[in-house]
Amino acid sequence: MAKRILIVDDDPAQRRILEETVKRFGFETRSTHSGEQAVEILEGPDRGSISLVLLDLVMPGMGGMGVLERMKGQAGAPIIVLTANGSVDAAIAAIRLGAVDFVIKPASPERLEVTIQSALKIEALSDEITRIKKKTEGTLTFDDLIIR
Template sequence: MTITNAHILIVDDAREIREPLSQYLRKQGFRTEMAADAAQAREALGNGKFDLVVLDIMMPGEDGLSLCRWINSENGPPIILLTAMADETDRIVGLELGADDYLVKPFNPRELLARIRAVLRRVPSAPATVVLSARRFGDWVHDASQSAISHHDGTRHELTTAENRLLTVFLDRPNTVLSRDQLLDLTAGREAKAYDRAIDNQISRLRRKIETDPKKPTYILTEWGGGYRFAADVQEALA
């Protein structure tokens, strides 16, 4: 995929928005497909490969936030949310659910185009290298080859591809402060942007799986002004 021929799914119940937007993006060299609701979007995503989704939050039936959660759980493409809400709550929730960016309606198509290009530039050109070995930290064992972590009490969590890569990076560099830019480069091989929230979202989800209290983490610590540090000793797990 190149940025200029990326395949974009536009999900918006307002025809007067999705159709002109589709035409505009096509003129910019993109391939586009449209969906009027979440059901059509799910069908399109199941039948085709998309590089990015432009998703309206306020839709009848299943709303955009619910669809955003599902797309992220399926390791789907990056998402830019469209919202007419003046309140910030939906935008914050959307970012926490895994959206890569958002734009408030009414918007200038040129601004959306710039945001689309910025998100697509951050998409990895090649998968990050994952060490296929099991390693122990605290009461957990991380099996990178299985994209899973197991607790000594028998608890097991499956990891998304992004979570697996992020945890691998931390285990490779325990007790080292890593900035957001470094984590973006190490996990996705992409040029980091100053205000990118992708790493924060991934860390929040990973904390919910490995921390006893995600609000008071003991493994993934926030270094204010510096980034994040994985505060645990790491050892190879015996077979």
């Protein structure tokens, strides 16, 4: 089963471009146009089906920073911030709030693919480290053996 990437961007053209690009990489997509809907998905019953999030920073209502603040400290899919309004301060703030990477739009498909693959590998390694620690502590459960 292909991994699913949640695309959060208020610009319909940009969202469509990202959907098609991500599908060419072999992933499934789910899209939304707002931070509020992204949070509903990431905190709702379908959260386990999302492997990674591509998050626009500037959106009406709850922007990308709001989503990052809301999701901070929660276990979940890695978040890559995509924005046309990139600054060093914004990048640092996003990373501090839990984003795994910060990409300036428009990003080349090659850059986007490398970023997505790297984030997924880091997440897989992090999950494996957690399982190894639990195994050595004797606290490994059946839920820890299920791989997304």
